[in-house]
Structure formats: structure tokens, C-alpha cells
Amino acid sequence: MKTKVLNGAANVGLFLAHALALEIEAAERYTELADSMEAHNNVEVAKLFRDLSTYSAKHVEEVKQIAREFGALPKVAPWEFQWDATAESPESAAFENAHYLMKPHHALKMALLSEHQGNNYYASVAAETKDPEVARLAREFAEEEAGHVALVRKWLERYPAPKDDWSDDPDPPNISD
Amino acid sequence: MDTHLTDDVVGPLPGDYKSDVKPIWCPGCGDYSVLAGITRAMATMGLERKDTVVVSGIGCSSRIPAYTSVYGYHTVHGRSLAVASGVKLARPELNVLIFGGDGDGFSIGGNHFLHACRRNVDMTYIVMDNQVYGMTKGQASPTTEADWCESKLTPEGPGVNPIQPVALALACGANFVARGFSNNPNEVARLIVEGVRHPGFSVIHILSPCVTFRPEQRNWKSTVHPYGREPTDDPNEAMRAVLEDDGFGLGIFLAGNRRPFQPESAATRSIAQIEEGFAV
DSSP: OOOHHHHTTSSHHHHHHHHHHHHHHHHHHHHHHHHHHHHTTOHHHHHHHHHHHHHHHHHHHHHHHHHHHHOOOOOOOGGGOOOSSOSSOTTOOOGGGOOTTOOHHHHHHHHHHHHHHHHHHHHHHHHHOOOHHHHHHHHHHHHHHHHHHHHHHHHHHHSOOOOGGGGOOSSOSSOOO | OOSOOOOSSSSSOGGGGBOSOOOOSOTTOHHHHHHHHHHHHHHHHTOOGGGEEEEEOSSSGGGHHHHBSSEEEEOSTTOHHHHHHHHHHHOTTSEEEEEEEHHIIIIITHHHHHHHHHHTOSOEEEEEEOSSBTTTTSBOOTTSOTTOOOSTTOTTOOOSOOOOHHHHHHHHTOSEEEEEETTOHHHHHHHHHHHHHSSSOEEEEEEOOOTTTOGGGGGGGGTOEEOOSOOBSOHHHHHHHHHTSOSOEEEEEEEOOOOOOOOOOSOSSOHHHHHHHHOO
């Protein structure tokens, strides 16, 4: 029996539709997180998310170019995408893990998880598909994602885990006293 | 980066339905994901922006019209359903979606909610429920638990049982009733698409955590569960099932078959005839 991931990569068109959604949603999510951090004056984390968004946007353009050469892609409703373990596309950083006082370390941990999930998705398709063209593209995309994983790991070296009181706010939004 | 990735490969994209205004919700707020679900639903349906109106009341979640690129009407507190009903009855060809929160919808706008369900105008109401008034810094709302003691205004808890939005919608006659969870925007998108396509008044109750004033709601991701039944068109059957639900079941409870309310919109009397009635 085919896995869920393979159902979503049954042919090149379907696979590219998944890849394009994955990359667009990842880039948009980083942008949204950067905007959100800017709105809350967390400038350092905002810049990190903005940089991640820029890298992701480049990959969006690469996948779009391949998709254009392929031709019209099938239209897939959001809830019909065949992601394996995640509710959203695997490279989308989870909104709910954001915090207005989060540090670069937390942002990069979020990014590392997302990039890992993106890499795992493509690697699973490459390993399991019987379609040689899908396998070739999936391998190519997995390599790109592996590069992102390595980049984020390198950035993380600069930002060790902060102290446990990182979320303490001397002027909290809650009026509790 | 331009988030409006207008694409010539797969048609309208969710980004096409976002405005240039950046949301100011707290990072981690569930409303971000609901907005993602909304724009994905709009892109899936390929809604014409010129034919689509979003209406809201007041509150954090009622900021949605600013963040979408369709026509928007940010009305006054609790009055979104009244305004939206007017829009839809005057312009039945428009797609009308209403957004708001639990306070706006079930307290200040509670009366309008009852009668919107009863009247069954063909529009879709998306309520983002975080069981708190977030914009005013964390007071108990109509859906807050009786023993929630974290607000200065209700240090012993509100002491009254919370409203059950899904049961209330069913009791009052809404024609489509569903519940979603913000952590799964793709499922939220599906519910919105189903609600918009279903004739009559659709109520979509979305659990959307307030991470600032109700941080414990981050745990909802381990509390929610599938409703586990196929949607029924029988309101009585749906109500019986909902009364056994714990408030965290996700899915479509009712897809009813009541005829939407849409009076004849053509004028039946001329201005001159109306004026005759006022002649002395």
C-alpha cells in the first residue's frame, strides 16, 4: 500500500503542486513571523525570520520555474495535500510556537524543525517513488533542504540557548496585581 | 519579500487575498492561523475580490477585514451580523463572510446571533473563540469557564456557566454548524469552503487560543479530537450529538436543508406611491 506521501507524489504534476505549496507556504510563514516580530519590536528575531524568508523565496522561484516548464499543475485544495505527519505543509513554521520575547535561538530551533521536515518530505518521496522523474526532482529538492538545515545549524552555533527567564517581562500585558 | 506570490501556474493563491496591512496580533495567537485558513479558502473557491465582502465587529479577531484584500466593513461592537444581513439582502449576488470573537458574537452581539441563526440569510459567520476579551486585556467572556480566576474583574471566576456556541447555533436554527481549531488552518479552510457553499446561515466555531491571557490554551492541541460522526441534515440529531460533545470535537455537526431567507429585492412600490401615503 502506498504511503500518504507517495499518494501526493503519484506523478510529476502532483509532486510539483505539493512542492510549490510547500515552498510558498514556508516563505510566507517566515515573512508573517518576521512581520509579527517587527510589530512587537523584536528586531533581532524579525531580521532572522526575514533572512529565512529570503532564502525560501529563492527556492520558491526555482520550483516555479520547473513547474512552468512542466505546464499546468493540478489544483489541489489545502486539505487534500498529502503531507505525512503535519497538519500544514511540512516546512511551515508553526505560528503557535512564536512568542513576542523569543530569542534568536528559539527562532532558529523553529526553523531547524521546519527545514528538517521539508528535507524529510522530499527524501521520503525520493526513496519510495517508482517514477524516475519524481525521484530525480525530489532528490534535488531534498539536497537543497539539506543545505538549509546545515545553514540553520551553523547559525544556531552563534545563538546558544538563553537562560530560563527569557520570557520574563517586567511590564507584562496581563494586569494581574 | 513580496508575500503576494501571484502565480501563473496554479491560479489564485492565498497570498492574493491578503492586504498589505501587517497583523498586530500577539505572536503565537491562533488568529494568524485562522487568517491563513481564510485566505486558503478564498483561493480554493477562486472568489472574485470585487464580489466578496468581509464584515466584522470589534475585538482582536474582528481585525480580519484590514488583513484581507476583498471588500471589508469593520463595524461596531456586536453589530456585524446585522450589517452583514443588510449587505446580503441588498446585494444577494455577493459572497458575505462575517468574522468576530466570542465576546463580540455571544455577549454584545448575542441577540443578533440568535436572530441571524433564526433568519437564515445565506452568509457565513466565523467565530474565533478564545474564551476571553483579549483586546481589553483579559476579562471573562461569555464562553469563559465559571471558575477562571485570572482576571482582576472576576477574581473568584465569573461564576456562571459558559455559553455553548454550537448548541446555541443549532437551537436557534443555523443551517450549517461546524467547529475547527486554529492549529489546523487547512481544515479551517475546508470548513469555511463548505460553509460558504452551503445555502443559508453557516456558523463555524473556531477554537483559537489567546496565548497572552489564556496561555494554558496552548494545550488545546492535545485536547481537541475529531467529532467522529458524519454530518447530518437533521437538527435534532445534531443537537443530541452535540449535547454529548465536550466542546472540543472538530468537524461538521449539521448541514441542514432549510431554505435561506431572501425577500424579493425588486421594488414593489414607486417613490410617488410611497409619498402618497404621507400626503396630508
